[in-house]
Amino acid sequence: MRRVTGVGGIFFRSRDPKALGEWYHKHLGVKLEDWGGAVFQWEEDALPAPGMTIWCPFKEDTDYFGREENRFMVNFRVEDLHTLLEVLRAEGCKVESKVEDSPFGTFGWVTDPEGNRVELWQPPSQ
Numbered sequence: 001m002r003r004v005t006g007v008g009g010i011f012f013r014s015r016d017p018k019a020l021g022e023w024y025h026k027h028l029g030v031k032l033e034d035w036g037g038a039v040f041q042w043e044e045d046a047l048p049a050p051g052m053t054i055w056c057p058f059k060e061d062t063d064y065f066g067r068e069e070n071r072f073m074v075n076f077r078v079e080d081l082h083t084l085l086e087v088l089r090a091e092g093c094k095v096e097s098k099v100e101d102s103p104f105g106t107f108g109w110v111t112d113p114e115g116n117r118v119e120l121w122q123p124p125s126q
Contacts, residue, residue, distance in 0.1 A: 001087070002079050008121040009054035009075035013065065017057035030055065066109075066117035073117050081106050081122035 014020045017036055024030040030038045037056030054075065058064060065073040078084050081099070085108050089095050094111040106122045 001083060003084055003087075004076040005079055006077040007053055007074065008077040008123075009056065009119070010072070011054075011056050011058055011065070011075065011119075012072040013060050013062060014057035015060050017059055020057045024055075066111065067115055070116055073119055075119040075121050078120050078122050081108050081120055084108075084120060085110075 021030075021032050021036050021038075024038075025032050032038055035056075037054055040053045040055065065071075085095050085099070088110050096109040096111075098109070100107040103124065104121075105124045108120045110118050110120065112118055
């Protein structure tokens, strides 16, 4: 079973997400979406539809990254989320029981040995 197949997103805390996003747009050419982040399409992706990587600053007080001291969260793209979560549990990893289905795909979370929350994302089927 393939586990991680790519980076689905990079998310981090910011004192001022809007201003920081504008800095990245102005100085690095990051094209921002209305919701404040950016989508990088993988035109050469071999899946039925091209993949993408999301870049997004979050508000400083977000609880989405788990512990308050966690400054970032990486989202990894996976092929079979439910099977991977079962394997990670069997390997003794700290896996959250919650799995979230949305129009954007299916999401699950595991915490690494240093307490960083890692998001696992299975894109929606085409």
